[in-house]
Amino acid sequence: MKRLRCIIIFAIALSRVSTAHAADFEFPNITLTKAAFGSCHNRKYAANAQKTWSSIRAEEPQIFFWTGDSVYTKGRSEASLDALQYEYKQMKTNATLGYSDFHPPLGIYGTWDDHDYGGNDAGRELPNRRERADLFWEFLGHRIMKNRDGVYSSLTVGSAPRKVKVLFLDTRWHREQHCIPSVAMKVPLGSGFACLSRWFAAAFFPSLCPSQSTLLGEEQWQWLEQETEASGSVLTLIVSSIQVLSTNPMMEGWGHFPSERDRLFRLISQMSEKTAVYILSGDVHHGEVLDPMAMKEDSFLEVTSSGLTHDCASPFYGGLCEPLLNTYSSHRHNNIKNYYIGINYGVIHIDWDNSTVEIKVRNQDGQTVLSTGQRTLQTPHPTWTEDELRTIHTTMDGHLLPWLKTAFITILVAVVIRLVSSRRTLG
Numbered sequence: 001m002k003r004l005r006c007i008i009i010f011a012i013a014l015s016r017v018s019t020a021h022a023a024d025f026e027f028p029n030i031t032l033t034k035a036a037f038g039s040c041h042n043r044k045y046a047a048n049a050q051k052t053w054s055s056i057r058a059e060e061p062q063i064f065f066w067t068g069d070s071v072y073t074k075g076r077s078e079a080s081l082d083a084l085q086y087e088y089k090q091m092k093t094n095a096t097l098g099y100s101d102f103h104p105p106l107g108i109y110g111t112w113d114d115h116d117y118g119g120n121d122a123g124r125e126l127p128n129r130r131e132r133a134d135l136f137w138e139f140l141g142h143r144i145m146k147n148r149d150g151v152y153s154s155l156t157v158g159s160a161p162r163k164v165k166v167l168f169l170d171t172r173w174h175r176e177q178h179c180i181p182s183v184a185m186k187v188p189l190g191s192g193f194a195c196l197s198r199w200f201a202a203a204f205f206p207s208l209c210p211s212q213s214t215l216l217g218e219e220q221w222q223w224l225e226q227e228t229e230a231s232g233s234v235l236t237l238i239v240s241s242i243q244v245l246s247t248n249p250m251m252e253g254w255g256h257f258p259s260e261r262d263r264l265f266r267l268i269s270q271m272s273e274k275t276a277v278y279i280l281s282g283d284v285h286h287g288e289v290l291d292p293m294a295m296k297e298d299s300f301l302e303v304t305s306s307g308l309t310h311d312c313a314s315p316f317y318g319g320l321c322e323p324l325l326n327t328y329s330s331h332r333h334n335n336i337k338n339y340y341i342g343i344n345y346g347v348i349h350i351d352w353d354n355s356t357v358e359i360k361v362r363n364q365d366g367q368t369v370l371s372t373g374q375r376t377l378q379t380p381h382p383t384w385t386e387d388e389l390r391t392i393h394t395t396m397d398g399h400l401l402p403w404l405k406t407a408f409i410t411i412l413v414a415v416v417i418r419l420v421s422s423r424r425t426l427g
């Protein structure tokens, strides 16, 4: 009996060890030198899709990562499963778009964002999450056998000392509502109102917003923490559909979930002792290189590439895109103009002879428009202290409160003067 118990405990321990080290998808015998990534693909811009995919195919990446919004469905309300399935099928079979004959040798991996999840700005409240996830896995062409709540997954290419790990996060399945819930699916021009409500929450009422809301959910956090310990990779890419480091309060982003963002920063700081860390994101319809500690050399960086078929300057409010990017710029790497408005995709180059990685954003014609520059993969890696993490700019900073106070005091003073002077005339 005792022996049996020992065997069981040993077996459990063994299974724990093996799950902690095995990624969901592994290519131990391949060395990764070139990957591509991208987000925000709307079939209605078919000519743009064709041009962009032709440039991406010409790059001959070994692998491609979706960083969210691989398809859009028509209409404002929640997407039906049929509508999503139809869009995925179009992607995979309609040769006009140029995606159906894109077959990088290691395949296509990634995560979803709100549109391929099935509802603009939607989170955990959306029904049929498991069916939606099944459709998404079918679109990618592989499936996680584990019964997982979310489309998060891990991938490794290569073996130590040339191992690269990619962690795809699911920022929709478990996501709680913003403190002012988004009306993007409820009223005409709802996404515009949602931008304003996020801005108000961050700029006027940060202390009224519950900072404990979850984005990833506890189960995904535990998975992520397990995936990042002892992975043996020299380069780790964290893929989040929404931006992590942006200070722009109008867009969805980790800044609206302060305690979740702090938890991720602490995790990255622990990881940084063992591996170089970069974040890849999408969602916003422009390209950007973001930097949490603008003044420190070798800070961890985020590279955003979005969209593959359309950009933030094209809709009728497109004129606001550039002024907003210039206003919220404190998170930007090197130069506040380090962004790109125009259709784009991302490329990751690894030069193992020189132990460097370079992440680039390229325009529709394949020209480089943004770059991190060549960054070393050699140890020792830069690390970040708790104090340094605390200096990282946040979105929920009440930056319009001083203006509000001034306006309030001005009005108050004007009213008092008015009252006093009317008393005098009366007296």
Ligand SMILES: *[C@@H]1O[C@H](CO)[C@@H](O)[C@H](O)[C@H]1NC(C)=O
Pocket (backbone or CB within 6 Å): 026, 027, 028, 029
């Ligand atoms: C990797 O290479 C080893 C040794 O050549 C081989 O045994 C193994 O099956 C290969 N693994 C994969 C996933 O191709």
Ligand SMILES: *[C@@H]1O[C@H](CO)[C@@H](O)[C@H](O)[C@H]1NC(C)=O
Pocket (backbone or CB within 6 Å): 043, 044, 046, 094, 095, 096, 097
């Ligand atoms: C293929 O896609 C184009 C562009 O979205 C569309 O106009 C066309 O109807 C599609 N073809 C089929 C067979 O669905």
Ligand SMILES: *[C@@H]1O[C@H](CO)[C@@H](O)[C@H](O)[C@H]1NC(C)=O
Pocket (backbone or CB within 6 Å): 351, 353, 354
């Ligand atoms: C890589 O390093 C070699 C020598 O160490 C150098 O000549 C070469 O220019 C480097 N390549 C790049 C792309 O920086």
